[in-house]
Amino acid sequence: MTIHEKTNEIKSQESGGLFQNLRNNGLSDPQTRTKMMERLRDNVPFIAITLVILLFWGISGDRFMSLRNWTFIAQQTPVLLLLAFALLLVVTTGSIDISVGSNLGFSAYMAALGMLWFGTMGFLVGIFAGVLIGILNGVIFSLFKISSFVTTLAMLIIVRAVLVIVSDGRSIYVSDQPMSNSNITSIEAKWLLDLGQFPHILYVSIAITFLLWVVYEKTIFGQQLKALGGNEKVLRLAGISVTWFKIQVFAAAGFMVGLASFINLARSGAATVQAGQMQELDAIAAVALGGTVLTGGHGSVLKTVVGALTLTIVANGLTIAGVPPSWSMIARGVLLIIAIAISLNRKQIDVVK
């Protein structure tokens, strides 16, 4: 937002407030309350993350609030963050993509295979695979008019199965030195393992976040995302090619998953059949915790970062506090519902399906 816009907004708020006071003559209470609720709703992600940090700091003290632990959090967040970005693009248009977890596993494996075949630059095969799955999602959803939920649910199953077939259940490991054991398939790429460590992984994430922010806030593409989530029919009547645009959106999401899979490969040091399993749920939760309404039309890159961070911190904090993994899952589920409950404006909802 430019300074000019900001001043305009402040001006308009002032004049709006004055006007309202004059008109309502002190009876403006419900309206003021609505406005305050709106402001609260806008800031839910920031409030949530602050509360969560304070909570775990209180429980675990310095074991949570240590440089070592925050370095760990900085390493844990990026993969989830990039998956959440993929979902942010799709959810802004009012659709959903639950195939990102399977796509992550598949693309990471393809990246490893690519490096096995073509050397260093072979990792691009993985990015390409991610985009390809995205395009496939988009084509089925947009051209065949099958809802995005059903389309990507089917792809979640299919892509995972394809991964099992392609890999034959075997993992590919990344190592920093030549491996002598011939029973293990491995690629030698020290640079990749370095990339998966702090601080490199953080720099990469910040760079991608910034680029996505530019795309989301400043480009025609980003604007169209929000408009599509607002009212598709109006766009169609205005002659905008919605069908083609939707395919682009899913392709862009696939690209994000491709990047996520690459980071995941660097981070975990292996391409496995299980990689990314259930991660679509974390990614959806991160987007929702970031205040993006799942019905589309609005969203924020920055708040999605906060959402992904919050989720990572909760998982991390619960582990440090000694909570068993199953209870940790339950806590995260409850957190998701609370976040969505606050971010929704229930007065505007007539029907819930």
Place this chain on the structure above:
Amino acid sequence: MLDQQPILEVEDVSKSFGGVQALKSGSFKLSRGEVIAIIGANGAGKSSLIKIVAGVYKPDKGHITIKDTVIDPMHHNVGYMRQMGIEVVYQDLAIVPNMTAPYNLFLGRIPRKFGIFVDERKMRKKTEEVLAELKVKTVQSLSRPISEMSGGQQQSIAIGRAIAWGKEIVILDEPTAALGPNETKEVERVVHEIKDRGTAVILISHNLEQVFRLADRILVVHHGITSKEFQKTEVTIDELVKAITLG
């Protein structure tokens, strides 16, 4: 006379959806600076007729001529019609509610910077100009979603879009159905301005008094056929009602 040369000629167009024939035969002509009102009962085919002119539907048969150019069915789409200078204000589908006024004004024509970026300054400037031209003053902020504006202001943005780019023909589908009396008066004033500029206007309205205030000619659609046409000066409301109900 040169002015009487029709800018739009619709000849015997029809449109079916599945087994339902929404429009059996629609024909009419329109000249520069002329306001034609299309009236008819609900489901008579008014909407299909204007959506064919707007490029939303391809006609099954018949053809459309704009400025001496017969529209090739290959090109018959909204984008092409908008290039030809035809703009529509739809009753319920005029704006994207979560986007700003400038976005809605530039809908489908967002100015670009370096190919991919939105030229926000240009949009803002143009929006301010259009709002000034329409004498809309109370717009709170151009960076807020348009849904925060009043119904009249939202409609004026939609009409502003039509005026800004509808150089040849502006189609108004029930433009005042959801507006109060003052806002309605504003819209009617704008219609006169469009007309004075030499742009042709197609108006769909259920409000027959409004039709008499604005239209030069009145076209009646009955059971999918453009059955009757009147000059405003030679018809009474009673005759129109009769034409709407009986054809």
